[in-house]
Amino acid sequence: MSIKFNENNHPYVELGGGFGICINRAAYEEDKQLRVNDDLPEETAKAVAEFRRLAESKRNLNLVVDQSNWTVMLYLKCYENDAKRSFALIDYGYRLLYKERGYALPYAQIRHVFEEGLIRYLPECDDDGAVIFIVEMGRRWDPSKISLNEFIAAIRLSGLATMLNPDAQKNGCRVIFDVDGLSMSQISHFTPKSSNFLFDLIENCTPIVTKGMHTVNNGMLYNVLWAILKQFMSKELRQKTYMHGKDWNSLTKHINPRCLPPRYGGVLEAPDCDGKIMAEFLQHYEGYFVEYNSFGYTDCPDSK
Structure with a gap:
């Protein structure tokens, strides 16, 4: 797994097995x-x-x-x-x-969010061409190492990177929020201010259409957080938000299994992108x- 450049001199992550992650845009x-x-x-x-x-x-x-x-x-x-x-x-x-x-933190201050593998792109677009990326806000997120402020700032920068992708410009994106192992101590970090900013960002600050936000591995504790979050979402965005728990049949009704790793009910054979490689890839942008x-x-x- 490494960073390479294609015939157009666009950086991409070679995952192996013929799979890669590419924004399809030249470095800055x-x-x-x-x-x-x-x-x-x-x-x-x-x-x-x-x-x-x-x-x-x-x-x-x-x-x-x-x-x-x-x-x-x-x-x-x-x-x-x-x-x-x-x-x-x-x-x-x-x-x-x-x-x-x-x-609006500089990349150097939030690079570690990507190095920890909390935000990453999947190599395959969905059937309609939509770009798919994963945000892990469950047990892998340690608020003592990555503050919620840093996490949201990293989500914001990943949104800017997504804007550069011609596939996302034309076909939009889908986001998978994996909240496996979310704890009450993590939930306590969310505030009305942070929640409002996050959804304002998604809905009103990008030309990229969010075609769906899919929460997986959610349980009773997430319902507490959802009660807070949904107050700051428009009716339209709530209608695009789906709670799947561990029902992979539900998730694959919205996203083709060929795009999803097996742990999400898919058949994608590509290895997960290493966090440090993802951080190095985004450094080019x-x-x-x-x-x-x-x-x-x-x-x-x-x-x-």
Whole structure:
């Protein structure tokens, strides 16, 4: 298991057995050069200009709006050059981060979350092309080593990485929350503030469609946490949330078994990605995270 580069010089994790994990995007510095040297179609150039006008109308918003900014270009791509819709999304995200800067941690401070294997991608997309990743919030999570703040910050950065994936841009994603062995001491770390931020992030700050959130290995204790969490979810997101427990037949009604490891009722023969390898893989994309975090509101945003 190692990091390699494909014919397009995109980093990927070679898992073995013909399986690999790839975002299908060049590492940051190479990608930036490709973008700044690219000739923009007229429609896109007009959309960038309108995006810039909207950004400049916002007091205290520090945001470079040109083709060097990967987020601007990505949002315009996902929303087919709809500048107003694209700007509304990025503006909301930066307003949220202004209120909750504690979740905008640099990669170096949360790399250990990935090294511990708490967040990882599966190598196979679902039948509809959706990207699948796993978040382990049960017995493998030790709050004395990884605070909830760090955990949520890592989920946020994994969301930014998912945004870079063309498959996710086109087909969305599905998330599996494994809460096997969740304890009351872990539940006690959740607060209304952290729960609200997490779901606000998922619902309102990304162009990637969340097609399903699937909780597995949940028991009675998780029901206590769920009673807290669901208060901060919209009706639409609650309708996309499924509790499977250990009923793998239930899970595989939503996700093809060929995409899932045997421990989740699937037949995927790929080995689990080693946490240290996953952390090394995401290191190639750190520049994207740094750039996103470098912009935002420098003082209180105007009311909308």
